[in-house]
Amino acid sequence: MKKPPLSLYIPQPPARPGDKARFDHLSFDLGAAARMPDWRTPETELRDLPYGLVRVLGVEGSAWDPHLAPEVMRKGLRAMVQTRLFEDRFFRAHRQGKVSFFMKSTGEEAIGVAQSMALEPSDMCFPTYRVQGWLLARGYPLEKMINQLYSNERDPLHGRQLPVLYSARDYGFYSLSGNLGSRFGHAVGWAMASAYSGDTRIALGYVGEGTTAEGAFHEALTFASVYRAPVILAVTNNQWAISTFAGVAGAERTTFAAKALAYGIPGLRVDGNDFLAIWSATCWAASRARANLGPTLIEFVTYRVAGHSTSDDPTRYRPKDEGEHWPLGDPVERLKDHLIAAGHWTAERQEQMEAELFDELREAQKAAEMVGSFGKSKPPVSEMFNDVFKDPDWRVTEQRRELGI
Amino acid sequence: MKKPPLSLYIPQPPARPGDKARFDHLSFDLGAAARMPDWRTPETELRDLPYGLVRVLGVEGSAWDPHLAPEVMRKGLRAMVQTRLFEDRFFRAHRQGKVSFFMKSTGEEAIGVAQSMALEPSDMCFPTYRVQGWLLARGYPLEKMINQLYSNERDPLHGRQLPVLYSARDYGFYSLSGNLGSRFGHAVGWAMASAYSGDTRIALGYVGEGTTAEGAFHEALTFASVYRAPVILAVTNNQWAISTFAGVAGAERTTFAAKALAYGIPGLRVDGNDFLAIWSATCWAASRARANLGPTLIEFVTYRVAGHSTSDDPTRYRPKDEGEHWPLGDPVERLKDHLIAAGHWTAERQEQMEAELFDELREAQKAAEMVGSFGKSKPPVSEMFNDVFKDPDWRVTEQRRELGI
Amino acid sequence: MPSMNMIQALNSALDVKLADDPRTLVFGEDVGYFGGVFRVTEGLQAKHGTKRCFDTPLSEGGIIATAIGMGVYGLRPVAEIQFADYILPAFDQIVSEAARLRYRSGGEFWAPITIRSPYGGGIFGGQTHSQSPEALFAHVVGIKTVIPSTPYDAKGLLIAAIEEDDPVIFFEPKRLYNGPFDGRHDQALRTWAGLPEAEVPEGHYKIPLGKAAVVREGAEATVLAYGTMVHVAKAGIADSGVDAELIDLRSIVPLDIETVTASVQKTGRCVILHEASRFGGYGAELSALVQERCFWMLKSPIERVCGWDTPYPHAFEWDYFPGPARLARALLKVMENS
Amino acid sequence: MPSMNMIQALNSALDVKLADDPRTLVFGEDVGYFGGVFRVTEGLQAKHGTKRCFDTPLSEGGIIATAIGMGVYGLRPVAEIQFADYILPAFDQIVSEAARLRYRSGGEFWAPITIRSPYGGGIFGGQTHSQSPEALFAHVVGIKTVIPSTPYDAKGLLIAAIEEDDPVIFFEPKRLYNGPFDGRHDQALRTWAGLPEAEVPEGHYKIPLGKAAVVREGAEATVLAYGTMVHVAKAGIADSGVDAELIDLRSIVPLDIETVTASVQKTGRCVILHEASRFGGYGAELSALVQERCFWMLKSPIERVCGWDTPYPHAFEWDYFPGPARLARALLKVMENS
């Protein structure tokens, strides 16, 4: 039998610059309300969940509504707005030469903020660079955050890290690094250690949808599943990994939530621009973890409105107006509108809050600039040599001497 | 709310030495005949397959029956028996000090043999050490095989590799290595290259169920799925990875075939001791691959009857008689019985064939021993320095000189 | 002859090979439509098609495994690792597979792959966008490692690497992409425009792997360098006033041992310069080799000027980076014994 | 005092730590019920429970990632990698995470993990059960690497490694598990029984990391070695008739530079011995350091006796393995200039 020739398939995004923005390849039905099984349900009965979409805002009577008190929602709104203002400000600061590099989470603020609030202060988050909102929601001091961005004398990381790659133990926020994916498994190990210790604390790990292709993603899920680690593993699917659309990470074939099925653990697909859905899915997964029912994989479907970082120009690879066609809207607007519609908030209060946050930020930035922005101030050079090991060895001691410090 | 303490879950196999052997944790229903969808069916309609079990032998009217001609089945039987005899012989040769190391595939012979026969001679297999049957089914010269085992002067690998880690380009058999999992992705790259070239050849990659935990497994599947590579990816689930039961690789939670769902590709779970089921599943997956429908993941459910290798003693970690309780029987016996029951074979012919194969093997071993068994003969020492690069660089040239060769 | 910066020269090398050999494929994270975060593959997809130059999943191990499989089939894949710092998830593939395949298979299979990766510091990239991991590869038998210092060399070496039947790591000093950099970070940025090393022929040419370049002849000492450090060395030599011979190794495996040895036998003094941290770095091997082969001619101890034994520290870029002043000091030190 | 082979000594170290510190966990492929393919963890699960000593999925990257996460929580995991050849899938975890965590987090987080792995050749293990990858780790800032040569040292160093607040790679020369091995492969196998280095206290004791042992004092030359090569060195020194000082480094990071320097300053000659392939190996760093610090005292070039620059070749074990004869030749060579 003569066989037809094979051909190589290369995935292509639905639209490139100049094309009409399109999202019709996304396989969700915004009207359909996902069922909310009891969190004790065995995984074998949850295998449809990864193909649905958990939503609350805009869905009449969603089973997933967490019924939050208005002040909690207002606090969430505040942290999201603060995150957006903070990021806009320091994105600009990069153009002014005040920071060497910066990254935004515009359009994705709900994820870090809602999860930060929904989990316990003693739980531990293993973040990506796209959840600065976690720190703001927990009241991390603005000035300290800016000192890190400025790598100035008061930088809590002593000038050793790129801006945004925070570390904040007291805020349940693990050390970030440029390497993608390699900390996902630390969340699992940490959670296993907590379980081993008979502790009550659980862990949360994040990766971007692009990063799910790393072997480390699979290894983390394997260990989490095998040892039933009390951990929530989150994939923030913001459709892009720098210039690479989610299809190249496998999104043309199935959902990221469906990756849970490979490990026999529950997988939830959640509207990542819906503060209430995120909150509720987080609590559902946390309940399982706290009851020794093991890990949950959550895909947050969202959209990276901004460029990848200050080094990126997204108009080179996607339609300029793509974000405007994003079907899940803006997380800040959606929560704000919900609060207003429910009578818990007003446009005036929003304006006033924004002004307050703006002033606060300006003050904090000023204070940090008193210390110095990037290049104007830095930690003592001796900090270059500290913390390689707990105690310096002769190499570092000699080299310090050679440098005369 | 006071939270209950967490606790760490550590998987345990159903039975250890001294316990009654048990396989009731395996979630298959031997009576149920799996449906056989047309191979053109889209993946979205195949998501139940990973949870079933494809069987032919012993299932009345199985849809998966490949209806093979008797001589094909007899050829398969012969290669399986040959594999078993070959392995028994060289396992003994290890005790006699003639080989430095050896591995058997007892109980798993059907997999390598049926796939070797079902695929085209020009297709390419990326093997594990557990499919020696592939080579035997394709008529690889016995003496050459033994020379490799003996690392003697005629060793086709020039004394550079451990026994069993063959390489046989002309037999569609890729270079083996001790490292697990790291060649699975080569099958995918090779298949992509074939597709890129408009060729008609497809690839087959193997890993053991233990090895599915490696990051390289996930990376291979991700690339295969994203680029619809014409490749069959096989997991031979023989229940054990040295002393570690399949539960530690995730088998307590779901099937290995279900890992396909993470990538949106078809996953088949196949009786790995059923020559006809393996054949049929292989053809189904090959049809998809050849029609540019992309990869298929196949889990072969089987049992490692022997120890892991000559360095292993399985009675230290599992009941001595566990193999006897294995519910899927012996692949050789099952095919033989089927042929006899259908009137295509007799006990006498079987006996005669075994005697022939035995003699053939003995002759080949003798011939190889004329060259020399391990330690009695070896390739020229200059072979130690060849093939580091295509052309030697000064380091190797100088070092040869230093060694005086 | 057109003047090209290093990005353009590399792009031209890929373009030439895509055009002249259908076995050439170019892929990696963001290298397709976008053309790579440093634009090295810009325009290649548009010109040669999506099957010749494409984006991959974010998985360095997967990229290299795929490349090896393609190489085994008979293609000549050129894979990009977005930053050399991110090559480590593929380390097992490179070491246990690509580097060992020909040997272990008795010559039946091999992986003629090229792995390109932007490399080195000087751009305030912090810990994970600045590292120089070449020593990790130099120790691995079975792979070659190339590090160019000019646009002309970059193109000729990259074409040679692609045509090589052995796996090659090709580290591109990212600080040299747009212009030479001599470590004088407080001076105006320079571009390649107008420099002779930036005169790059449009078509096909090769620079053989394993041939060092004597960038500057000198009588009093030998400076061994590669990549960005070649430019730093020029500045450091000038500052020092020492009549030093400067050798640009161009490929660290294979190493042009003859050129190195001949030079040190002539000068009797040797300073080794690299960005990577010192301990166990490639400079150690150079020092050992020079000592073994030139011991009786050495007039003073071989000096190493390297990055400190710390991770690459973001705010301390210029405290860490081994600049011309440190080299000049080392040169004066080896001259003390004359 | 009981006599223990190296397996028993290591087992005892783990047992002591499991007993005295609930933060100690022991895991890896086949280390639980079975006790590890080399039996180092035998009996520990039965004695300390399945949550203290257990099997892991076959995933070196996952094992180390898990260990780091546990270390961050506050435990002291001891992970086994079944063979050092299989540590590379975890290389990114070790280098980019474990080694960098303390530094990059400003001291907020660290990974007090110990990674044990059987290592080295001499057992006809072929390419992937024989390698000595220590140089790859020695170049990485932020991790320590220990290689014991006796049962007594193995236990004391392993306890010290576990109690260390920094990540430690602990390579166990597998050829020494059951007895000393001096490279004379044609002679009868020896066991540890009755040897003074095999007298191992039952309880807790430590040997500090970074302290070398002077195994043999000598005046004419210095031999630097670690692991199996310490025993090879003894035999080679005896064969050569040279009055050589033998230093067992015990940990290669941190290196006991003072002991090394003092010895070479005294003897004026140095031979470095390791199993790993020569180019870019740890011997290069030792050679460079000795040359830098002892240049004026050196009476002849420093020699390196190492594995050849080829993969580890199964049938050629004894052609590849740097045995006593090669060391003796090198010693006689450095003595030529006296």
Ligand SMILES: Cc1ncc(C[n+]2csc(CCOP(=O)(O)OP(=O)(O)O)c2C)c(N)n1
């Ligand atoms: C191991 C590794 N490979 C490559 C990179 C370069 N890189 C930085 S961010 C990025 C894209 C990440 O995409 P995704 O995971 O979707 O996260 P997102 O930025 O969209 O939040 C890439 C390729 C890296 N930082 N680490």
Ligand SMILES: Cc1ncc(C[n+]2csc(CCOP(=O)(O)OP(=O)(O)O)c2C)c(N)n1
């Ligand atoms: C990367 C790597 N890690 C560990 C090992 C050691 N090892 C050899 S075989 C084996 C078990 C393999 O089990 P499985 O994948 O189930 O294959 P099987 O032997 O059962 O066919 C292990 C752990 C190895 N060879 N390579």
Ligand SMILES: [Mg+2]
């Ligand atoms: Mg993304």
Ligand SMILES: [Mg+2]
């Ligand atoms: Mg198995």
